Amino acid sequence: MRMDSVIETQGLVLDDVRIRLGERLLVGLDARVRRGETLTVMGPSGSGKSTLLAYLGGFLDPVFCASGKVFVDGLDLTALEAEKRHAGILFQDPLLFPHLSVADNIAIAIPEDVRGRSQRRALADAALADADLAGFGDRDPDTLSGGQKARVALQRVLMSRPRLLLLDEPFSKLDANLREQTRQMVFDRARRAGLPVVLVTHDAEDARAAGGPVHKVDPA
Amino acid sequence: MTGGVRLARLAPPLTLAILLGPLAFGLAGTALPALGYLPELGGAGFTLQHFSDLAAVPGIFRSAMLSIVIGLVTTLVALGAVAAFVASDLGSPAFTRMRRMISPLLSVPHAAAAFGLAFLIAPSGMIMRLFSPWATGLDQPPDLLIVNDPLALSMMAGLIVKEIPFLFLVTLAALPQTRHAETMRLGRSLGYGRIASFTLLLWPPLYRQVRLAVFAVVAYASSVVDVALILGPHLPPTLPVRLIDWMNDPELESRFLASAGAVAQLGVTLLALLGWVGFEKTGAFLVRISRDAGRRWRHDAALRIGARTVMVASAAIVFGGIAVLALWSVSGLWQFPDALPSGFSLRSWMQALPRMSGPLATTLAVAGLSTLIALVLTILCLEREYETGRGRGGGALLLIYLPLIVPQISFMFGLQVLSIWLGVDASFPALVLAHLVFVLPYVFLSLSDPWRAHDRRHDLIAAGLGMSRSRTLIAIRLPMLTRAILTAAAVGFSVSVGQYLPTVLIGAGRLTTVTTEAVALAAGGNRRVIGVYAFMQTLLPFLAFSIATGLPGLVFRNRRGLRV
Numbered sequence: 001m002r003m004d005s006v007i008e009t010q011g012l013v014l015d016d017v018r019i020r021l022g023e024r025l026l027v028g029l030d031a032r033v034r035r036g037e038t039l040t041v042m043g044p045s046g047s048g049k050s051t052l053l054a055y056l057g058g059f060l061d062p063v064f065c066a067s068g069k070v071f072v073d074g075l076d077l078t079a080l081e082a083e084k085r086h087a088g089i090l091f092q093d094p095l096l097f098p099h100l101s102v103a104d105n106i107a108i109a110i111p112e113d114v115r116g117r118s119q120r121r122a123l124a125d126a127a128l129a130d131a132d133l134a135g136f137g138d139r140d141p142d143t144l145s146g147g148q149k150a151r152v153a154l155q156r157v158l159m160s161r162p163r164l165l166l167l168d169e170p171f172s173k174l175d176a177n178l179r180e181q182t183r184q185m186v187f188d189r190a191r192r193a194g195l196p197v198v199l200v201t202h203d204a205e206d207a208r209a210a211g212g213p214v215h216k217v218d219p220a
Numbered sequence: 221m222t223g224g225v226r227l228a229r230l231a232p233p234l235t236l237a238i239l240l241g242p243l244a245f246g247l248a249g250t251a252l253p254a255l256g257y258l259p260e261l262g263g264a265g266f267t268l269q270h271f272s273d274l275a276a277v278p279g280i281f282r283s284a285m286l287s288i289v290i291g292l293v294t295t296l297v298a299l300g301a302v303a304a305f306v307a308s309d310l311g312s313p314a315f316t317r318m319r320r321m322i323s324p325l326l327s328v329p330h331a332a333a334a335f336g337l338a339f340l341i342a343p344s345g346m347i348m349r350l351f352s353p354w355a356t357g358l359d360q361p362p363d364l365l366i367v368n369d370p371l372a373l374s375m376m377a378g379l380i381v382k383e384i385p386f387l388f389l390v391t392l393a394a395l396p397q398t399r400h401a402e403t404m405r406l407g408r409s410l411g412y413g414r415i416a417s418f419t420l421l422l423w424p425p426l427y428r429q430v431r432l433a434v435f436a437v438v439a440y441a442s443s444v445v446d447v448a449l450i451l452g453p454h455l456p457p458t459l460p461v462r463l464i465d466w467m468n469d470p471e472l473e474s475r476f477l478a479s480a481g482a483v484a485q486l487g488v489t490l491l492a493l494l495g496w497v498g499f500e501k502t503g504a505f506l507v508r509i510s511r512d513a514g515r516r517w518r519h520d521a522a523l524r525i526g527a528r529t530v531m532v533a534s535a536a537i538v539f540g541g542i543a544v545l546a547l548w549s550v551s552g553l554w555q556f557p558d559a560l561p562s563g564f565s566l567r568s569w570m571q572a573l574p575r576m577s578g579p580l581a582t583t584l585a586v587a588g589l590s591t592l593i594a595l596v597l598t599i600l601c602l603e604r605e606y607e608t609g610r611g612r613g614g615g616a617l618l619l620i621y622l623p624l625i626v627p628q629i630s631f632m633f634g635l636q637v638l639s640i641w642l643g644v645d646a647s648f649p650a651l652v653l654a655h656l657v658f659v660l661p662y663v664f665l666s667l668s669d670p671w672r673a674h675d676r677r678h679d680l681i682a683a684g685l686g687m688s689r690s691r692t693l694i695a696i697r698l699p700m701l702t703r704a705i706l707t708a709a710a711v712g713f714s715v716s717v718g719q720y721l722p723t724v725l726i727g728a729g730r731l732t733t734v735t736t737e738a739v740a741l742a743a744g745g746n747r748r749v750i751g752v753y754a755f756m757q758t759l760l761p762f763l764a765f766s767i768a769t770g771l772p773g774l775v776f777r778n779r780r781g782l783r784v
Binding site: 062087089093156166 | 311312313399402403405406408409410411412413414417420421424425511512513514515516518
């Protein structure tokens with residue numbers, strides 16, 4: 001394979017993706033998101049922008065009709081089940097699992113080819129240290145601050161070695177000062193990990209911080 | 221907040237007395253004769269003789285073991301099917317369809333469902349008829365022991381199909397308190413299969429909420445009488461059935477043995493519950509191992525299909541059973557291998573109805589009155605909880621569940637002794653009270669969630685308009701909650717209609733209901749009469765639920781905000 005064809009297929013490709021609800025076209029999108037780049041999809045609530053994330057993650061409600069194809073690094077995800085896509089998601093809430101310790105919240109994301117409890121735990125601890133949360137491993141996630149929870153959630157999704165990252169308004173519930181900081185961190189890490197990112201938001205600041213192309217979805 | 225509803229202050233202590241009084245006195249009334257104290261029968265001192273007599277009864281340990289196994293297997297299969305189905309199909313259109321199909325099954329009395337199953341699977345039952353003679357080559361019913369089999373397989377099947385709707389609805393009620401949709405997406409985006417995502421991430425917090433209901437199923441299945449009489453093994457029967465035999469023994473000495481057995485039943489149910497806790501621990505251990513290894517379990521299709529099959533089959537069995545009961549009740553001559561009767565007639569109904577009118581009146585009166593009392597107490601308790609902000613902790617929930625977890629037979633025995641002693645046996649008020657012990661918890665559990673979810677701002681606006689608490693309750697809250705209240709009433713009504721043991725023991729054979737009459741017919745095996753009674757038994761709760769769903773639509777036909 002020639003070098004430019006490898007580059008050609010790198011990243012996320014949305015090939016003529018169209019999502020409809022009945023007759024109405026919610027999303028129509030043709031886009032390429034390179035590794036480390038962020039595509040921002042903007043629109044008011046109810047405009048169907050979250051539907052796009054559900055489609056990319058493999059969770060589209062059957063009431064919607066979708067056509068087109070999704071590729072990551074040349075691999076066709078369109079027909080794959082959600083659990084085989086490796087599409088990492090960050091929601092509005094960090095959604096830490098309340099019954100697991102902070103370290104187990106991260107360890108559960110580690111792929112199964114990493115064997116042995118101690119090795120997995122060591123990886124989780126390293127990820128915590130990397131997020132300035134060294135020593136938090138045995139804590140109850142409920143005792144963490146909002147910013148700390150957001151960092152654990154980010155480390156968890158990165159730990160799962162995703163092929164792409166889907167952000168569903170992940171900063172909208174944070175305080176203003178925390179929001180800026182968390183944005184920086186998320187985009188930094190995604191860039192470092194070389195992940196194509198799709199961000200869904202109604203906040204123009206998010207789009208500016210992401211720095212990539214912006215696709216606007218019309219209100220319903 | 222000023223004043224409040226004055227009557228509501230009395231409700232919590234009164235409710236506790238109604239739930240725990242019979243439990244405490246009943247257990248004492250069982251324990252004393254078991255230890256030899258029953259002056260009326262010449263037992264003045266204390267002795268352990270009756271327990272050694274019990275241990276010497278042939279086959280008693282097999283009976284006890286059987287009860288434990290039935291309790292555990294029934295719960296394991298029913299809960300496993302429900303959990304796997306929820307894991308597999310949560311949020312899909314199939315899930316909504318299943319919810320609609322399963323919900324009405326909750327109101328079908330256990331005895332009716334058991335009869336229905338027996339009519340389906342018996343050697344001369346509907347299934348055999350549908351396949352004979354063309355597939356089986358039989359023109360005589362085969363000589364097989366399918367119903368009442370010694371391993372209690374048919375009994376467990378009968379219990380499983382009835383516990384599945386209960387556990388399913390309890391799980392559905394707990395789901396909104398979790399972030400289930402996002403959690404499942406998160407799990408799958410991390411690469412976990414549906415069943416694994418559910419088991420590792422959603423089930424632990426969910427199970428915490430349904431645990432008491434699961435305990436109630438274990439306890440019920442290990443101590444049930446009516447289903448055992450219809451489907452259970454004969455030689456030897458399960459422990460509760462043997463207790464009933466001794467209780468009805470004309471030899472009064474058998475009462476001591478029965479009481480000792482009822483205390484033993486307490487131990488048997490406790491062992492079943494301990495066994496269940498063992499299952500919980502084993503399950504948690506296996507889950508931890510799998511979690512620590514990060515196993516993804518992506519290939520869970522077989523398990524998912526299995527869970528769907530069990531769910532659909534359980535609904536089909538109950539509905540099919542009821543249909544066959546109805547068919548038998550209007551059948552004329554119906555010979556074996558014919559799939560349909562050769563003629564239809566209302567003779568069975570015409571003959572049964574005059575005899576049924578007494579039990580029917582008792583059924584309606586007891587169910588109506590116990591439901592009404594339970595409803596008033598529940599509403600006042602919830603109002604008191606609203607006013608004081610107290611009483612919704614785990615302790616309160618345990619107290620409400622207690623009468624459903626302690627085996628009925630263990631304290632109903634004592635209550636019968638007590639009622640004879642007080643001279644109120646076979647009296648209508650005593651029967652209502654006995655039913656209330658079981659109706660009240662279900663009414664409370666059914667009404668408390670919608671009550672607590674009701675938007676408090678309506679009450680605040682009413683207070684701002686100068687309404688008293690009582691006026692707010694009557695003019696605002698109760699009308700807005702009409703649908704939930706009627707549903708709770710229908711639940712209470714069907715629980716009362718389905719009660720077998722309390723009716724038999726406290727009614728002492730003189731006050732009978734449709735349910736006790738139906739179960740009494742089990743031994744006779746006249747399918748037409750059984751069909752009439754069991755169908756009637758199903759019809760009453762069904763009517764109650766129809767009213768509960770239909771009436772609000774009629775009353776509020778011009779109020780769009782109160783429609784569902």
